Amino acid sequence: MRITTMAETMRFILIDKIISLESGKAIKAIKSVSLAEEYLADHFPTFPVLPGVLLLEGLIESASWLVREAENFAHSMLLLEEARNVKYKSFVAPGAQVEYTVEAKTVEDNISSFTGFGESDGERIVEARFGLRHFNLSDEDSTMAATDAKIIENMKKRWELLR
Amino acid sequence: MAMNRDEIFQEVQEVLIDALGVDNNEVTTEATLMGDLGAESIDFLDIVFRLEKAFGIKIPREELFPAESLMNNPELVNNGKLTETGLAELREKLPHTDLAAFENDPDINKLGDLFTVGAIVNYVDIKLNAA
Amino acid sequence: MSNPADSFNIGRTSAEMRWIWIDKFVEFHSGESAVAVKNVTLAEEHLHDHFPGFPVMPETLMIEAMAQTSGILVGEAKNFQEKVILAKVKKCVFFDYVKPGDTLKLAAKIESIAPEAASISGKITCGEKLIAEIDLMFSHIDRNLAGKEFPEENFVFTDTFKSLLQGLSSDDGSSDALESGQD
Numbered sequence: 001m002r003i004t005t006m007a008e009t010m011r012f013i014l015i016d017k018i019i020s021l022e023s024g025k026a027i028k029a030i031k032s033v034s035l036a037e038e039y040l041a042d043h044f045p046t047f048p049v050l051p052g053v054l055l056l057e058g059l060i061e062s063a064s065w066l067v068r069e070a071e072n073f074a075h076s077m078l079l080l081e082e083a084r085n086v087k088y089k090s091f092v093a094p095g096a097q098v099e100y101t102v103e104a105k106t107v108e109d110n111i112s113s114f115t116g117f118g119e120s121d122g123e124r125i126v127e128a129r130f131g132l133r134h135f136n137l138s139d140e141d142s143t144m145a146a147t148d149a150k151i152i153e154n155m156k157k158r159w160e161l162l163r
Numbered sequence: 164m165a166m167n168r169d170e171i172f173q174e175v176q177e178v179l180i181d182a183l184g185v186d187n188n189e190v191t192t193e194a195t196l197m198g199d200l201g202a203e204s205i206d207f208l209d210i211v212f213r214l215e216k217a218f219g220i221k222i223p224r225e226e227l228f229p230a231e232s233l234m235n236n237p238e239l240v241n242n243g244k245l246t247e248t249g250l251a252e253l254r255e256k257l258p259h260t261d262l263a264a265f266e267n268d269p270d271i272n273k274l275g276d277l278f279t280v281g282a283i284v285n286y287v288d289i290k291l292n293a294a
Numbered sequence: 295m296s297n298p299a300d301s302f303n304i305g306r307t308s309a310e311m312r313w314i315w316i317d318k319f320v321e322f323h324s325g326e327s328a329v330a331v332k333n334v335t336l337a338e339e340h341l342h343d344h345f346p347g348f349p350v351m352p353e354t355l356m357i358e359a360m361a362q363t364s365g366i367l368v369g370e371a372k373n374f375q376e377k378v379i380l381a382k383v384k385k386c387v388f389f390d391y392v393k394p395g396d397t398l399k400l401a402a403k404i405e406s407i408a409p410e411a412a413s414i415s416g417k418i419t420c421g422e423k424l425i426a427e428i429d430l431m432f433s434h435i436d437r438n439l440a441g442k443e444f445p446e447e448n449f450v451f452t453d454t455f456k457s458l459l460q461g462l463s464s465d466d467g468s469s470d471a472l473e474s475g476q477d
Contacts, residue, residue: 012340012352042313044450051313052380053354053361060354077345079391080353085184086383087205128383129184137348152346182384201304205381205411209431212406224408 002107014057015100018163024070024105029062035094049091055126056086057103059116062102065162067112067134068155075134076151081111083130092120110134171218171287175280178213182206190280193207198261214283219291227286228278229256233271245269305434314329315359316400319458325371327403330363330458353391354427356418357383364402364414366455368432372409374451381411381433384407390427410434 005020015029033040033050036052040048064078092098110133117127166174176190183200196202202210211222233256235237237250250269254262258280265273318369321329330379334341334351342351362382369378406413411433418426 012343039313042454043453051357051358056357056383057352057354077348077350077391078387079350080386082385082387083357083383084385085182086386087203088379088381144348147347151345151427154287154346192458205433206409208414208433209382209384209406212408212411215406224410 005151012036013158014054015162016060018062018065019099021066021069021163023103024066024107026101027062027066027151028102029058029065029100030097031058031092031100032097033042033092037094040094048092051100052086052088055088055092055138056083056128057119058098058118059102059114059128060130060132063099063104063112063114063116063130063132065159066102066114067107067132068106068159070107071109071134071157073156075110076136076148076155078132079136081131081133083128086126086128086130088126090120090123090125092125093116096120098112098125117148166291168219168284168288169252170279171291173285174217175214175287178210178217179280179283182209182213192279192281192284194280195276196278196280196283200280202278210283214287218287218291220287222290226256227283229253233274240271243271245271245274257282257291298371300302303335312361315452316362319363319366320399321369322367324341325404325407326400328367329361329402330359330400332398332400333421334392334398336434338394341394349394351396351398353386353388353417356388356398356426357430359398359429360400360402360416360418360426363454364404364416364430365432366451366458367402367404368407368412368414369451369455371404372461374456375386376434377450378412378432378448379435380430382428382431384413384431386414386426386428390418390420390423390425396411396416398425404430439443446456 015031018027018029020026020028035048036059039051043049043051048078067078068075098118098120100116100118102114104114105113108110112134113129113131115127118125136148138148172179172192176187179185179190179200180187181195181257183202185200189200190273192262194200196207196210207228212222214227215221215222233245233249233252236249239246239252245253250262259275260277262277265277306322316330316332319328319330321327336349341351342356344350344352365378369376369473372378397420400414400416401419402414404412405415411431413431414429416428417424418428
């Protein structure tokens, strides 16, 4: 069994810090892009830029934190349900920072919808409309309650690091 | 395919709602694609592809949205405005658009205003009836 | 050829493995459609963050897997001469999540293709289950994005991506021919 610490497994977190939060309404977060991010070597060789899907991931994570905070960490699983009109307008290179701005259109018990954009150095990089779904594994399988609790506990710790 | 203007408008409206993520009350005949509906380069291509599928026609992109090549041609633009030659080219390329207002002040930055929902409906109407 | 399956294995160095989200193509109809597969495994470290305690493949990486499947399809249609990049996710919908041990099948189809761009529709399935529907647009960046600077050479389609197509004949992608080991 592989024993991991929080620091060891920070490989799929696409925001670095939450810079503002209006509970249940809007959130802003930043992500710094560094050559230390391994995938940049492949994307692209000679022209490293943050992959478009990871820009979308930054928007999704920002929205997820808005929901988790607003619902007081009621659910363990927050997943992208749909996204539309996700447009990529420019590139973000190592050394630059992206600022994500996400506004909630609706936040209900199990679903939420958002519009969001990312900007870097005053230039718009990405914009999207998207919706999340939120649930607990125990909704379908009561034996998963302990797993839900574990995920939620981890998310609360991560929240303390990010906010 | 015989379609009247209303039917064409409905279909064009749906295409623009899907491609641009706007609401149907924003897609009026006078609405400009760039200014009012927020369309950009990649959206123009998305719109052309969708119109081709929706109406079963082939749309050379230059035919529907010729602005870019005109704007970048130094022979047709002088001091940010289209020259007479430029205007003549534009009239030839956009038979489906009313250019009167633009001709009064042929500022290339205003070329975008020519691309209205109505202009698209006109274009499709002409294409379908020419077939 | 000793084992047809070997022709699908790509010679990767560890330096090239950090942003490939498909494992191999199983069908390829040049200019029309393609099918790739991806195994989801606990050996993928990023899963441990998403989420700690219950790893699932992030939806955005599923979008990327579809983008790679369809991007190669579009690129190959133009002989890899254009730098083809993801410009717009028209729409994506996810019906279920995916766990380690699952194998994804990614089916992409070219809906429209023009000199400046291409539009594709895609479906991701896991066994019988529909996982996602993803519609994308690619832009051929030399023809768009005026004013942005980028290198001349085609940095998008590296040898790693092109080698995913080894062993597949590009004008006949029927899986029957592939299984029997014939070209």
